[in-house]
Amino acid sequence: MSPGNVLILPGWQSSDAGHWQTLWEAKHGYRRVEQHDWMQPLRGDWCARLDEVVVDTHGPVVLVAHSLGCILAAWWAAHSQHTGKVRGALLVAPGDVERAELALLLPGWAPIASQVLPFPAVLVASRNDPYCRFGRAAQLAQAWGARMVDCGECGHINAESGLGEWPEGQALLHTLMKD
Template sequence: MKASNILLLPGWQNSGPDHWQSRWEAAHGYQRVEQHDWMRPLRGDWSARLEETVADAEGPVVLAAHSLGCILTAWWAAHTRHAAKVRGALLVAPGDVERPDLAAQIHGWAPIARQPLPFPAVLVGSRNDPYCSFERAEGLAQAWGARCVDYGEHGHINAESGLGDWDEGHGWLMQLATPV
């Protein structure tokens, strides 16, 4: 699989230079799906951008989503005509946009799509994620038909979690990218 067919889906406010997504982009040449407005995310705009990117890809793609990117993946998967192009998705630390405090900051993303994903997925959740309880992450994994990984206490599994290049997460991504 070409590196450009690994699509990075950052969450709200994008992923900074020390985030594992940015490190993977720099080290491996993966493609970040650039959104029009990282600070005021609109679900329709973000979904349309992902739809264009997947449609334009030559061959199968693998999604590596973080936070709001996970919620985007579920919403997009429920509406796309291109789900068959997705070999798998790594869903890391989904943001619970149905929580009142997050819903107030990120408008228009609730309710979270809960249909089974039409492709294999691994959801990695943390027991002390400030944006989504582990129990909620487990429930989303179950609804989406994703394998749930209990990643212990690693916060929001982002740059502040001190993961560096996050080789373990990259290993899960490579498992999803490898044809069975």
């Protein structure tokens, strides 16, 4: 699989320079799905942009989502006609936009799509994620038909978690990239 077929789906405010998603882009040539507005995200706009990138990409794709990007992937999968192009999805630290405090910050993102994804998925969750309780992440994994991986106590599995290039995540991604 070409590195350009691995699509990075950052969450709200995108992924900063020290985030594993950004490090993977720089090292492996994966492609970030750029959104029009990272600060005030609109679910419809983000879904349309993801659909456009998937359609315009030659061959199959693998999604690598973090936080709000996971919620985007699930919503997109429930509504797109192009899910057949997705070989798999790595869903890391989904943000629970149905929680009151996140719903206020990210209006229009609830409810979370809760159907089984039409492609293989691995959901990685942290036991001390401030944006999604571990039990809630397990519920999402079950609803989406995703294999759940316990990352231990890694916060929001972002730059502040100190994971660097996060080789464990890269290994999970490679399982989804295999033919």
